[in-house]
Amino acid sequence: MPATEGRLHQACLDLLSGSDIQFNRHSRLDIALVKNLPLALVFLPAADIPTFVGEGRVDLGITGRDQVAEHECVVPPTATTGVEEVLDLGFGKCALQVQVPAKGSLAKPEDLIGKNVVTSFTNLAEEYFRKLEAEQAGGAANGTSDGKAKLKTIIKYVGGSVEAACALGVADGIVDLVESGETMRAAGLKAISTVVSSSAILIKSKHASDPKLVELITARIKGVITAQKYVLCTYNVERSKLDAARKITPGRRAPTVNALEEDGWVAVQAMVLSEGYCDCHGQVDRDWRE
Structure with a gap:
């Protein structure tokens, strides 16, 4: 790790x-x-x-x-x-993006061909611009290129503070990771293309x-990730409206339904995706919740 x-x-x-x-x-x-x-x-x-x-x-x-x-x-x-x-x-969601000065004349990735590009991801940057140069030259189908062809774009490596390269005059553009975009904007840069999305x-x-141990650890991690995605939604509803309620909160496999002391009412428990919990809870609360 x-x-x-x-x-x-x-x-x-x-x-x-x-x-x-x-x-x-x-x-x-x-x-x-x-x-x-x-x-x-x-x-x-x-x-x-x-x-x-x-x-x-x-x-x-x-x-x-x-x-x-x-x-x-x-x-x-x-x-x-x-x-x-x-x-x-x-x-850790982010994107490796091609960036240029926000107030400059460069507006698209092709504008960087033949210029200086600074990055910590030299291999991905070289692959990206090699394909871009091939596409522009029309010498390769579907964006593939001859790996032996001389690269016009100059790829330079730096280990950190990549976003400062343009302001310091070291680069015309950069290829760097962007998460929220706050650092990029603070450096006066804008993204013009995405090389790869990451997490x-x-x-x-x-x-x-030890394949069995690998399987065990993998299963545990999957369990944690799944548990983080779901929350438990619990509510009471009239039995006559249970089928409609199930459509709102179907659960991962099926909801748990238990009869209540009051005739005609049941208690429902269902695992729902946390990102949609508020919508499910709100709809149930408006229509059927006791």
């Missing part, structure tokens, strides 16, 4: 806690032994996780989809190598050392 402190790191820790994976990590160590399961946790930079998992050194990993895509530009997956995406974890994902090796 990602080693650095921060919001995503904490989200990973919360996910492991919810999965009952108990461990103590020493502040100076990047490995922690799990107390209640025969496994060890390895804390690595997010960019390194696809390599360790893809080579079978680690069975499961949590990283960004952008990091997997960046890795696969250099080491394409095969039937026996690379990683498999198991689950979208639902947090935190669970990945696994194609050669797991």
Whole structure:
């Protein structure tokens, strides 16, 4: 899992806690032994996780989809190598986007061809602009390109503060991750294209050392993610209106219905998606709730 402190790191820790994976990590160590399961946790930079998992050194990993895509530009997956995406974890949503000065003359990605582009994702940026150059030249079908062709666009790597590159005169445009867009706007930039959409994902090796343990951990994590998506909706309704109420709160499989002491009334419990809970609750409350 990602080693650095921060919001995503904490989200990973919360996910492991919810999965009952108990461990103590020493502040100076990047490995922690799990107390209640025969496994060890390895804390690595997010960019390194696809390599360790893809080579079978680690069975499961949590990283960004952008990091997997960046890795696969250099080491394409095969039937026996690379990683498999198991689950979208639902947090860390962002997009790797092409950005240019908001008040400048550059308005579309093609305007950056032949210019300086700064990024931390050099492989994805090179792949993106290579396809763009091929499309503009009309030399490749469906946006594919000859990997041996010389790239006109100059891709420069920086490890951080990518958004400052344009203001400092280092770049004409950048390729960087955007979450809320606040940092981008503060730097006087605007997005003109998306290279890849990303979020935190669970990945696994194609050669797991203990497939049964991998299956167990995966099932626990899936359970936590599912539980986070649903809330319990409970209400009383007249039995004559039960079929209509079920259409509003169908539950994951089916609602739980229990008879009440008062004739003609039942208690209903149903798991509903949290994002739609207010709508369901409001409709039930207006029409049928006691």
